[in-house]
Amino acid sequence: MNAPHLPRYQRLIAHLAGQALDLAEPHADPAEPGSLAIALLAARRLLNPDVPGKARAPSAEPLRDSHGHTRPAYRWLAAHLARQAGATPALDTLDTPHDDAIEVRCLAAACIDAPAADLIPELEDHATAPTPLHPYVDGDELIDVWWYRELAAIHGLANLVAHAAPHKQDRLRSAVLYHLDNTQPDHTTAQPWGVAAFAFFPEAIPFADQQLHDAQANWTASGPAAALLPGLILADAAHTLARLTQRDPLPA
Numbered sequence: 001m002n003a004p005h006l007p008r009y010q011r012l013i014a015h016l017a018g019q020a021l022d023l024a025e026p027h028a029d030p031a032e033p034g035s036l037a038i039a040l041l042a043a044r045r046l047l048n049p050d051v052p053g054k055a056r057a058p059s060a061e062p063l064r065d066s067h068g069h070t071r072p073a074y075r076w077l078a079a080h081l082a083r084q085a086g087a088t089p090a091l092d093t094l095d096t097p098h099d100d101a102i103e104v105r106c107l108a109a110a111c112i113d114a115p116a117a118d119l120i121p122e123l124e125d126h127a128t129a130p131t132p133l134h135p136y137v138d139g140d141e142l143i144d145v146w147w148y149r150e151l152a153a154i155h156g157l158a159n160l161v162a163h164a165a166p167h168k169q170d171r172l173r174s175a176v177l178y179h180l181d182n183t184q185p186d187h188t189t190a191q192p193w194g195v196a197a198f199a200f201f202p203e204a205i206p207f208a209d210q211q212l213h214d215a216q217a218n219w220t221a222s223g224p225a226a227a228l229l230p231g232l233i234l235a236d237a238a239h240t241l242a243r244l245t246q247r248d249p250l251p252a
Helices: 005-027 036-047 072-084 088-093 102-109 121-125 143-163 166-182 195-200 202-222 224-244
Strands: none
Touching (some): 005 224, 143 224, 166 202, 195 224
8 A cells, every 4th residue: 555645744743843942952961860961862863864873761760741741651752762773782770661551551561571472461352443552430430631641552552663663553443443443632732642553554644644734733832842752752653653554554
């Protein structure tokens, strides 16, 4: 199946990632303990391998964004960026998250050498109809939190499909199509989690377009420091989409 949009979206996402990192870098100190800025150099090197320096993998401590928030997903995003930029050995400091939330396990699965089935048993249901990666149970969590976890998990699953488990591509498409029909991108707090997956499948491109618009609008309105996390997500997505373009999407 010919998919001429894929190289164009990869370039667009890479361009926006570079723009975001340019804005954020003067306001981010990679040497500051616990800062998500530790991933800046890795992200830069994924966008341009000629950037000098050695990427650093995160330690086991939580990482915080420019707003001071810490989320487990951040550490695994930084770990994936570092691994793809060549900092694999330092990932030994990260524990295998067997009991954590779905997004943590999906993001971790692309970072460590553990069978995906062990970390993400939810993927073994082989769903092909539009289906979320984990069910929403009313009263267990806020719907916005559930959306966030789903889209961050899709981000991790896209990484896994691109790098280690292409046979999970049908499950990725199932989750993408579910959120295409059921989720508003602006509910993801302008963090473009999973944008590589939405750009990869042609029918989900409008979702990816909205994610990119919302991310850019948010860092424009909130100030350059707010561009750090979206920039890292986009750099990771651009690298993943480059890998995904090596094979065709499943037919609709």
